[in-house]
Amino acid sequence: MTITELKQHFFSELQPSYPSEEVQSFFSILSEEILKKTRLELALEPDATISVLEQEQFETAVIRLKAQEPIQYIIGRTDFFGLSFTLNSxxxxxxxxxxxxxxxxxxxxxxxxxxxxxxxxxxxxxxxxxxxxxxxxxxxxxxxxxxxxxxxxxxxxxxxxxxxxxxxxxxxxxxxxxxxxxxxxxxxxxxxxxxxxxxxxxxxxxxxxxxxxxxxxxxxxxxxxxxxxxxxxxxxxxxxxxxxxxxxxxxxxxxxxxxxxxxxxxxxxxxxxxxxxxxxxxxxxxx
Ligand SMILES: C[S@@+](CC[C@H](N)C(=O)[O-])C[C@H]1O[C@@H](n2cnc3c(N)ncnc32)[C@H](O)[C@@H]1O
The missing domain is CATH 3.40.50.150 (Vaccinia Virus protein VP39)
Incomplete structure (x- = not known):
């Protein structure tokens, strides 16, 4: 699957539940966490392929987002005062x-x-x-x-x-x-x-x-x-x-x-x- 295909799939799954800007923000956060790529890098490499494992990680995140779970719990961390903090339930x-x-x-x-x-x-x-x-x-x-x-x-x-x-x-x-x-x-x-x-x-x-x-x-x-x-x-x-x-x-x-x-x-x-x-x-x- 290419990044463009991944993004299309991600948006079509989540747009019924969230506004587009929020879906974009989730996609950027997950891309940084899973693919280790910034928004700019994604835009520059739309045809790059992602691994099956990465695809599965996105799929799991989609299921959890559909269930309204906060993105911070899904990635297990958040930023606070410029520092990264691990979180759990x-x-x-x-x-x-x-x-x-x-x-x-x-x-x-x-x-x-x-x-x-x-x-x-x-x-x-x-x-x-x-x-x-x-x-x-x-x-x-x-x-x-x-x-x-x-x-x-x-x-x-x-x-x-x-x-x-x-x-x-x-x-x-x-x-x-x-x-x-x-x-x-x-x-x-x-x-x-x-x-x-x-x-x-x-x-x-x-x-x-x-x-x-x-x-x-x-x-x-x-x-x-x-x-x-x-x-x-x-x-x-x-x-x-x-x-x-x-x-x-x-x-x-x-x-x-x-x-x-x-x-x-x-x-x-x-x-x-x-x-x-x-x-x-x-x-x-x-x-
Ligand atoms: C509103 S949260 C604040 C967490 C963190 N300080 C923050 O600002 O994000 C309140 C915290 O108080 C803890 N807490 C609740 N009852 C408590 C008690 N009786 N004694 C000590 N801590 C308690 C909870 O476990 C929770 O971590």
């Missing part, structure tokens, strides 16, 4: 808003002069936040926790792949009364989607992404944030900072909760779409 697919949270942290950390910065990432999933901070904050000593052993295995692989040192702990945050050590920076993107928001979500998220990474009960949507705020209040060093990714609909409740838990300075930041998406809090007003 136990890990949430890292989102662009989480990249914005990491960018904000790095921007603010740039001005700090401490020799070491101890960092804790709660609910680390693929390790995208922990590994990226370890990579780009040279003075950071990073710990990360998650309740999912399946996610932690992948997070460890990602840390090894990027050659950074992160101490991973298998931990349910609700089962601890305090953190193992004091930290300068605590960050979390915990589960925050209310059950009531499920009806507005894409079927591929509901069907394929790990439920425990996403959902919280309607009547207690801030349960993770409150628990983490309580741990952070005792576990942050004097000038320490707590960062969260937040549910865009709950920023006022978040501010209120953090004030009630004793955080003096709370800053809410919007994402690139103008949605309240990140929050930063410190115990002392002048930090």
């Amino acid at each position: 136990h890990t949430l697919i890292p989102r662009p808003e989480t990249e914005e949270l990491v960018a904000w942290i790095l921007e603010l950390q740039k001005n700090r002069t401490e020799e070491t910065v101890s960092v804790l990432d709660l609910g680390t999933g693929s390790g995208c936040i922990a590994v990226t901070l370890a990579k780009y904050l040279p003075q950071a000593q990073v710990d990360a926790m998650d309740i999912s052993e399946g996610a932690l295995e992948i997070a460890k692989e990602n840390a090894a792949y990027h050659d950074v040192s992160v101490t991973f702990r298998h931990q349910d945050i609700f089962s601890i009364g305090e953190l193992p050590q004091p930290y300068d920076l605590i960050v979390s993107n915990p589960p925050y989607v209310r059950e009531l928001e499920k009806e507005h979500m894409q079927p591929n998220v509901l069907q394929f992404e790990p439920e425990a990474a996403l959902f919280v009960p309607n009547d207690n949507p801030l349960r993770f944030y409150q628990k983490i705020a309580q741990l952070a209040k005792k576990g942050l060093r004097d000038q320490g900072v707590l960062y969260f990714e937040i549910n865009e609909y709950l920023s006022n409740d978040m501010r209120q909760m953090l004030n009630n838990e004793g955080f003096a300075q709370v800053v809410i930041k919007q994402d690139m779409f103008g949605k309240d998406r990140m929050i930063k809090a410190t115990i002392h007003a002048n930090d």
